[in-house]
Amino acid sequence: MKDLTPLDPLLHSQLRLGIMSLLISLESAEFTFIKEKTGATAGNISVQLDKLSTAGYIEIIKSFKGKKPLTTCKVTKVGISAFETYVKALKNYIE
Amino acid sequence: MKDLTPLDPLLHSQLRLGIMSLLISLESAEFTFIKEKTGATAGNISVQLDKLSTAGYIEIIKSFKGKKPLTTCKVTKVGISAFETYVKALKNYIE
DNA sequence: ATAATTTGGTTTATAATATAAACTAGTTTA
DNA sequence: TAAACTAGTTTATATTATAAACCAAATTAT
Numbered sequence: 001m002k003d004l005t006p007l008d009p010l011l012h013s014q015l016r017l018g019i020m021s022l023l024i025s026l027e028s029a030e031f032t033f034i035k036e037k038t039g040a041t042a043g044n045i046s047v048q049l050d051k052l053s054t055a056g057y058i059e060i061i062k063s064f065k066g067k068k069p070l071t072t073c074k075v076t077k078v079g080i081s082a083f084e085t086y087v088k089a090l091k092n093y094i095e
Numbered sequence: 096m097k098d099l100t101p102l103d104p105l106l107h108s109q110l111r112l113g114i115m116s117l118l119i120s121l122e123s124a125e126f127t128f129i130k131e132k133t134g135a136t137a138g139n140i141s142v143q144l145d146k147l148s149t150a151g152y153i154e155i156i157k158s159f160k161g162k163k164p165l166t167t168c169k170v171t172k173v174g175i176s177a178f179e180t181y182v183k184a185l186k187n188y189i190e
Numbered sequence: 191a192t193a194a195t196t197t198g199g200t201t202t203a204t205a206a207t208a209t210a211a212a213c214t215a216g217t218t219t220a
Numbered sequence: 221t222a223a224a225c226t227a228g229t230t231t232a233t234a235t236t237a238t239a240a241a242c243c244a245a246a247t248t249a250t
Contacts, residue, residue, distance in 0.1 A: 002120060004113040004133055013208075014107060018099040021188045025097060031228070038099055044209050046229055067217065069227055087189045093116045094182045108237075126199070139238050141200055162246060164198055 003092045010055050011086040015040050016048045020083055023058060023075040031071035049073060057082055098187045105150050106181040110135050111143045115178055118153060118170040126166035144168060152177055 011017055018038045022029050029037075035045055049071075052058045057079030061072045075083075106112055113133050117124055124132075130140055144166075147153045152174030156167045170178075 002117055002132065004116070007109050009109075009207090012107070012109060014102050014104075015208080017188050021099070022097060032226090035227095037097065041210055042228060043211075043230080047208080050229095069216085071228070090185075090189065093112050094185065104236090110237080127197085130198095136239055137199060138201080138240075142237080145200095164245085166199070 005089050005092065007089050007093075008082060008086045010051065010057070011082060013048070015044060016052060019045070019048060019052065019073070020057065020075065020079065023073055024080060024083060028072055028074040031073070034073065052079070055079075055082075100184050100187065102184050102188075103177060103181045105146065105152065106177060107185075108143070110139060111147060114140070114143060114147065114168075115152065115170065115174065118168055119175060119178060123167055123169040126168070129168065147174070150174075150177075 011020060015038060018040075019034055022034060022037055031042075031045065031049075034049075035042055038045065040048075049058065049060060053060045055078075056076060059074045059076055061074065063070050063072065106115060110133060114129055117129060117132055126137075126140065126144075129144075130137055133140065135143075144153065144155060148155050150173075151171060154169045154171055156169065158165050158167065
């Protein structure tokens, strides 16, 4: 019967899940791209990227594109595996 | 490409999603059963049932089993359709 | 009989989270 | 050189989730 095992709270958040979803399908994405795709505010994204990074789910690479700062994000192996675990657990809720 | 349309915030909550998941597969469930299955506290469940009920996603029927109060929950048509919409949107994030 | 415990919850206070507003630092444009 | 824009970060606030405290009635133990 239904197994309602807990859902990783770090991933069970619309914005963070959206970011992870983008990163998993694209392998890497720029801050501005994430902003466009998610429609979230820069501040919100900044905070959520920090959380994902602190958890080791993503890597944040800071560089410059010309003279402007450029923040690039990549999902890590840890992140991919956490995502897979989350999806597996979630499917028990929705299938 | 990825469509990150918003997820119904009422359903994008572990406990409420679990409750809805149970109700959809069982058609109806008692408060105590929901408590056992989810492992959540009675207070938390009470609050979340209220929210789902206020939204019209579930119906709460209060009666007595012998001399003890009995709270029974049933998912509504509105609730089922909201759940289906949520699942459809969610799949864009996780597939 | 009555005191303590249990059942089946609800209400309310608090902790956690999400989100946006305000800010910083530098760049481009007028 | 001042105004406006880019690319973010920090911080304050609103929202949400959660549990602790509570209530009423029923059951059990003394």
